[in-house]
Amino acid sequence: MNLSDLYHLLLPREVQDYFEIVKIEQLxxxxxxxxxxxxxxEMPEGYxxxxxxxxxxxxxxxxxxxxxxGKAAFLLIKRRRWxxxxxxxxxxxxxxxxxxxxxxxxxxxxxxxxxxRYKNRHNK
Numbered sequence: 001m002n003l004s005d006l007y008h009l010l011l012p013r014e015v016q017d018y019f020e021i022v023k024i025e026q027l028x029x030x031x032x033x034x035x036x037x038x039x040x041x042e043m044p045e046g047y048x049x050x051x052x053x054x055x056x057x058x059x060x061x062x063x064x065x066x067x068x069x070g071k072a073a074f075l076l077i078k079r080r081r082w083x084x085x086x087x088x089x090x091x092x093x094x095x096x097x098x099x100x101x102x103x104x105x106x107x108x109x110x111x112x113x114x115x116x117r118y119k120n121r122h123n124k
Contacts, residue, residue: 010068011035011075018042018093019077032072039080044093052082052091 015037023036041054057078065073081092 015075031070032074033068034074034076036076038078039093041080043082044091047091052084055081055083055090057081
């Protein structure tokens with residue numbers, strides 16, 4: 001098992017399904033881990049590779065995930081876009097990895113909400 005395989009065990013399922021890890025960087029002085037990912041060149045369901053072509057990536061976004069061994073973990077994500085060869089229509093995969101109104105993963109947001117509920121119940 002290599003380092004990339006290990007990180008896949010720790011990352012959200014959506015990441016494993018749609019993204020490739022292209023770089024992992026540990027910044028000791030900042031106590032953080034940056035995991036750089038790019039969306040795979042696999043068309044969204046219902047679209048044909050013969051009609052669409054990959055047209056690069058959207059701007060990279062940074063999303064915070066669960067800490068790893070006391071270090072802040074950040075996912076630096078590049079989402080792909082495709083263009084229809086004839087009409088020029090741009091499409092992208094519709095996914096909801098980021099919790100609405102935040103810059104943290106949906107799983108991490110759910111965990112924090114549950115932790116807050118637990119803490120409030122037991123600190124009364």
